[in-house]
Structures are given as structure tokens and as C-alpha cells.
Amino acid sequence: MDDTTLIRRCLAGHTEAYGILVDRYSARIINLAYAMIGDRHDSEDIAQDAFVRAYKGLPKFEKRAKFSSWLYQIALNLCKDYLKAKSRHARSADDEQLAAMDGDPKDQAPRVVLQVELSDKMREAINKLPYLYRESFVLRHLQGLDYSDVATITSVPADTVRVRAYRAREMLRQSLAPNVDTFWREKAAKEKSRAD
Amino acid sequence: MKKDEKKLIHRALDGDITKSETRRLKRKLETDGHARAEFEQLKKVVKDTEKLRIDVPEDFTKKVLEETKKLKPPPATS
Numbered sequence: 001m002d003d004t005t006l007i008r009r010c011l012a013g014h015t016e017a018y019g020i021l022v023d024r025y026s027a028r029i030i031n032l033a034y035a036m037i038g039d040r041h042d043s044e045d046i047a048q049d050a051f052v053r054a055y056k057g058l059p060k061f062e063k064r065a066k067f068s069s070w071l072y073q074i075a076l077n078l079c080k081d082y083l084k085a086k087s088r089h090a091r092s093a094d095d096e097q098l099a100a101m102d103g104d105p106k107d108q109a110p111r112v113v114l115q116v117e118l119s120d121k122m123r124e125a126i127n128k129l130p131y132l133y134r135e136s137f138v139l140r141h142l143q144g145l146d147y148s149d150v151a152t153i154t155s156v157p158a159d160t161v162r163v164r165a166y167r168a169r170e171m172l173r174q175s176l177a178p179n180v181d182t183f184w185r186e187k188a189a190k191e192k193s194r195a196d
Numbered sequence: 197m198k199k200d201e202k203k204l205i206h207r208a209l210d211g212d213i214t215k216s217e218t219r220r221l222k223r224k225l226e227t228d229g230h231a232r233a234e235f236e237q238l239k240k241v242v243k244d245t246e247k248l249r250i251d252v253p254e255d256f257t258k259k260v261l262e263e264t265k266k267l268k269p270p271p272a273t274s
Binding site: 016018030123147177 | 206210238241247251256261263
């Protein structure tokens, strides 16, 4: 059943139809929020809030627009509000990063440690991107949207989001390059020792 | 690396280059180790973004529907 039909059913009082929409978009919205704010628990709260707000706003939803684009806009606005509040309260590093430091890395296989470290560095690097670059990068590469959809969601021309994604990729490449190099060097060394 | 070559690399990452530009980029990457390294690093940045995905909690939809049940059903507009 397509989104428009499900929305029509919700508006006709079949509220269970909304569950299908939540199932359809929950992974995208949680991952969008997680990439934008970097806190797993809070990203789930933001996603939940986004779905509740969208439900409340269904009667006002313009059927010409895509439901997913509208939902992305709601979620991104919540992420912006969250980050503004966070910067006001000057919170320190998120709990998950601290939790990741628990436990003895020696207990884990070297390859796993390297992989975890790389993902962690990636998340850290994304969180350091200027907000507008992060937004375009995440929508384009994590959500897999094309530039015209990113432009609709962010209300800026497609060429602007293209440039923002370009700059985000360059900034990420520069901040992650040492890790990438280390990763490949260690991988090559392992393969060599295996061949020997 | 020239600015237009850098732009070409980024357009290739977006899958937005013509056949002749693909040939031009291929030639560049074959002859310029620095450009090749940058291209590989950028591809890896994009690929590693996938690793940031998290799973949806099992009870997520249930929690949302519990919240929406507390609200009045959205009134029909048509």
C-alpha cells in the first residue's frame, strides 16, 4: 500500500495504518537523527517525537509533497532544536562514546578493534562537520537520496546541496585519511604475513 | 591536482559523469598516484558511512502508536 493510501486511511480513522508508515520509515529516521546528533538514545527519542508530530500534522499535510520528505524535515528540525539546546547547555561527549571506552580492548580480536575504532572515528568526524554540510552529506550518502530530494528537504537549490556534500566528503577525507591509511597498511601487512 | 579534476572525482562518486569523462578520469588515476589515493580515500569515506547504521528497537512502532493513541485521531479533511 503506498504512502498516500495509508495517510488517507489514517485520516479516515484507521489509525493502525500509521503503524505501517512507522515501520516503513523508522530505520531511516532513527539513522538520520543518529548521524546528525551522535547520541543513540536521544536519536530514538527524536525519531519517536518526529512520528508523533507527523501524525498530529497529517490533516495539514500537502498531498502533492512526498510523505518521506516531510517526515525528514520534521526530524531535521527536531535535530536542530536538540543541537541548539545541547550547545546552550555545553554538554560534553555523549554517553555512548564514554561507554565505548569501557572494557579491555585487549579482550577483543585486533580486526574488530580496528573496525570499531574506524566507525567511531567516522562518527566523530561527521559530528565535527558544520551542520549544513553534515545535513547534505547524511541525506545523500547515509539515506541514499538524490540531490533533488535533498534540495526539497533542506529548501535550498540542488547545486548548493551538491557543493555542501562535496565539501563534507573532502573534510571527512582529510580528517580520516590517517585512519584509512593505517587500516589499509595493516590489512596489507596481514595479507602479506598470511601469504608468507 | 587541478580543481576540475577534483570536481570530476566527486562527480564520479555521485555517478554523474559521461563516458568520455570516465575515460579521462581513468587515465588520470592510472598516471597520478596522488589522485588515485584521494579517489580511494573518498570512496572509502562514502562506504564507511554505511557502518554508522543502527538497528531500530523492537518496540519502536509500538511506542509511537501508544503515544498517538493518547491524541485525538486526525480529523478527516475530505
